[in-house]
Amino acid sequence: MYAVVESGGKQYRVQPGDVLEVDRLHLPVGEEVSLGRVLLLCGQDGIRVGTPTVPGAAVRAQVLGHYRKRKVIVFKYKPKERYRRKSSQRRSLTRLLIKEITA
Secondary structure (H helix, E strand, O other), X not given: OEEEXXXXXXXXXXXXOOEEEEEOOXXXXXXXXXXXXXXXXXXXXXXEEOOOOOOOOEEEEEEEEEEEOOOEEEEEEEOOOOEEEEEEEOOEEEEEEEEEEEO
């Protein structure tokens, strides 16, 4: 059984036991969260595609921790001109453990 869920504007394919990295959720470590935007659900009874979501479906997950990814440096320049801009960013992520998928 697997499902396609949406979190933070991105779509993820999950199944029970998967570890998922999503944009930062402001929840304490160990808390259980329900991802309610299930777009597709596949199980023994076939595939159910939502319009836009599957009614009554939810994915339960547990927050394992929060962390930040490596720094990404963005450097813009224009050749033969004195234009140089350097900036950087670090994405804040939350690691989730998928517990179960309910229909």
